[in-house]
Amino acid sequence: MKNYVLDMTGNQFKMATKSIIDKNYRLNQVRKWIYEKKAVSFKNFTNLPKEVREKLDGRFLLRALKIVNKENSKIDNTIKYTFQTLDKKYFFAVFLSDKGRNSVCISSQIGCPVTCSFCYSGKVKFVRNLSRGEILEQILQIENDTGKKISGVLFMGMGEPMLNFSSVVFALNSLLSNKEFCIGKRHITVSSIGVVPAIKKLADKNFGVRLALSLHAVDERLRKRLISNNFSFGVEDILNAGKYYIKRTNSHLTIEYILLKGINSSVTDAHKLARLLKRYGLINSNVNVNLIPFNSLVNIEFQSPEYESIQKFKDILRFNRITVNIRQARGYDINAACGQLGY
Numbered sequence: 551m552k553n554y555v556l557d558m559t560g561n562q563f564k565m566a567t568k569s570i571i572d573k574n575y576r577l578n579q580v581r582k583w584i585y586e587k588k589a590v591s592f593k594n595f596t597n598l599p600k601e602v603r604e605k606l607d608g609r610f611l612l613r614a615l616k617i618v619n620k621e622n623s624k625i626d627n628t629i630k631y632t633f634q635t636l637d638k639k640y641f642f643a644v645f646l647s648d649k650g651r652n653s654v655c656i657s658s659q660i661g662c663p664v665t666c667s668f669c670y671s672g673k674v675k676f677v678r679n680l681s682r683g684e685i686l687e688q689i690l691q692i693e694n695d696t697g698k699k700i701s702g703v704l705f706m707g708m709g710e711p712m713l714n715f716s717s718v719v720f721a722l723n724s725l726l727s728n729k730e731f732c733i734g735k736r737h738i739t740v741s742s743i744g745v746v747p748a749i750k751k752l753a754d755k756n757f758g759v760r761l762a763l764s765l766h767a768v769d770e771r772l773r774k775r776l777i778s779n780n781f782s783f784g785v786e787d788i789l790n791a792g793k794y795y796i797k798r799t800n801s802h803l804t805i806e807y808i809l810l811k812g813i814n815s816s817v818t819d820a821h822k823l824a825r826l827l828k829r830y831g832l833i834n835s836n837v838n839v840n841l842i843p844f845n846s847l848v849n850i851e852f853q854s855p856e857y858e859s860i861q862k863f864k865d866i867l868r869f870n871r872i873t874v875n876i877r878q879a880r881g882y883d884i885n886a887a888c889g890q891l892g893y
């Protein structure tokens with residue numbers, strides 16, 4: 551069986567190709583073909599001797615994913631991709647383009663073991679983690695397909711990134727590396743439902759990428775109802791992990807809060823959230839709150855609050871000096887918006 555190139559770190563690839571490539575400049579040429587030029591076949595590596603190309607082709611694999619479906623939003627430039635893996639499993643990634651900035655929202659798992667009640671990905675039975683290469687290839691394929699350079703990466707697609715810690719960390723190393731993707735740390739966001747030990751480990755790695763914590767409820771019982779498999783991490787532990795993350799990395803923390811009509815979006819809920827963030831010292835310039843009005847889904851009974859309630863919620867947070875944004879739903883006509891990735 552051939553080795554999947556993107557699954558290997560730079561050093562692993564160097565070791566694996568030792569008998570084929572003996573000069574550093576050749577290795578750099580290969581690296582450029584893979585990550586910069588996004589070549590899909592070793593035949594394209596035209597500045598390498600034919601013999602080297604053939605040897606590489608005989609032992610290594612450049613692509614392990616296939617785009618099997620692509621949907622373009624009619625309301626914005628969002629594109630939703632369905633990828634098929636070599637073992638014939640399916641997952642999604644989303645291309646987002648806004649004011650000349652191109653980002654991707656990528657998946658880290660096939661299905662999701664967390665099973666949040668408001669999320670379509672949570673309805674997809676968990677199959678397996680994606681590998682380093684499968685995480686990174688989503689970006690290369692989308693760059694090739696759109697012809698656009700990706701400058702922002704969101705680990706907010708299917709799956710909980712912190713439950714696939716080692717592949718996500720390998721992928722982050724590659725995204726930040728000057729020799730590979732070379733994406734700025736402030737343009738990468740890792741989201742988590744609150745897997746506390748993994749968040750602390752990520753903080754200790756000190757990549758400096760942004761962290762998005764999906765809080766969604768202030769009250770422990772409600773949070774457990776919304777996020778049934780929350781691995782018993784309470785609000786207190788999660789907010790402390792967020793604080794630790796900021797302290798270790800001097801990076802940015804986003805508190806994600808989905809707004810569900812009649813569940814967690816009242817004036818009282820907004821005041822409770824403001825008080826909670828104040829109590830944990832999380833009202834400062836390193837923290838912002840993202841309000842996500844629920845994006846409607848077939849077979850999921852929640853509803854989004856009315857426009858006025860959303861504005862009121864935001865105003866209360868703002869009055870408490872919290873930096874707050876309302877997340878615009880992107881590509882909701884093709885079920886590409888937050889929480890809509892599923893089948």
Ligand code: SF4
Nearest residue numbers: 662664666669672709
């Ligand atoms: S919101 Fe995130 S963690 Fe929850 S089910 Fe969806 S993908 Fe999984």
